[in-house]
Amino acid sequence: MQLSDLLREDSIQLDLASTDKASLFQDALRHLHARGHVTEPETVLHDLEVREKIMSTGIGQGVAIPHAQSEGVPETHLSLWRPKKPVEFAAMDEEPVDLIFMILGPRGIGNEHVKILAKISRLLHGSDFRDRLRKAKTAAEVLETIRDFESN
Template sequence: MSISEFLAPESVSMGIAAHDKAELMAAMLKLVAGRPQITDMSVVERDVQAREQAMSTGVGKGLALPHAKTQGVSETVAALAVLAKPVPFDAVDGLPVQIVFLVLGIPEAKSQHVKILSRVSRLMNQEAVRRRMLAAKNDDELFAALEDAENHLLDE
C-alpha cells in the first residue's frame, strides 16, 4: 500500500496560497471535491472540521495531516499540497505548516486509515523528503518526490 495510490493528479498541488488555517482547509477540500470517491462533500467537510476541532492535525516540522473517517466517501482518498508560504496551524511544535496531506477514509477501514497516517508521518519525519517536496517546481515534481520517497522507504 502506498500513499500515492490514493492521490490523483488533480489532488496534488504545488504553491497553494492560503492566509490562515480556514483558507487552507477549504483549499485542501477543494482538491478532492471532484473525485469520484466523494459521495457527500458536506459530510466530508463536517467530519474534517469536527476532527480538527477535537485536536489540531498540525503534527510538527511544518506538516499538517488533516484527516477523518467519514461516510462522505466510498473509499479512501487523499490530497497533497505544498503551500506558497507557511500558514499558522496550531501545530504541536508551534511552527506554521507548509506541507499538507489530507486523508479521508471510510469508518470501516480503521486499520488502513491508521497505516496511511503512519506512513505519511514516517516519510515526512525525514528532512530530505520534506526538502525535496518544498523544492518541487510543479505538481508533477511534487508527486514524483512522494513516489521516490515511498519507493526508498519500501527498499528499507
C-alpha cells in the same frame, strides 16, 4: 499499499492561495469535490473540523496530516496541499505549516487510516524528504519524490 498509489496528480495542489486552516480545508474540499473524490464537501468539512477540535493534526516541522472518516467520501483518498505561504495550524511546535497531507476515507474503514498515517510519518521523519516536497515545482515532481523515497 504505497502512498504513490493512493496519491494522484489531480490531488496535489501547489502554491494554494489559502491563508488559514479553514480556507485551506474549504479550497481543498472544493477541488476534491470537482474531481469526484468527495461527494459531500460540507459533511467532510464538518468531520475534519471535529477531528481538529480533538487535537490538532499539525505534527510540527511545517507539516500537518488532517484526516477524517466521513459519509461524504466514497473511498480512501490521499491529497497533498502546499500553500504559497505557511498557514497557522495549531501545530505541536507552534510553527505554521506548508505541507499538508490530507487523508479522507469512508466511515468504518478500520485501521487503513492508521497504516497511511504511519507510512507518511516514516517518510516525513527525514528532512531531505520534506525539503524535496517543498522544492517540487509540479505535481509530477511531488509524486516522483514520494516514489523515490518509498523505494529506499
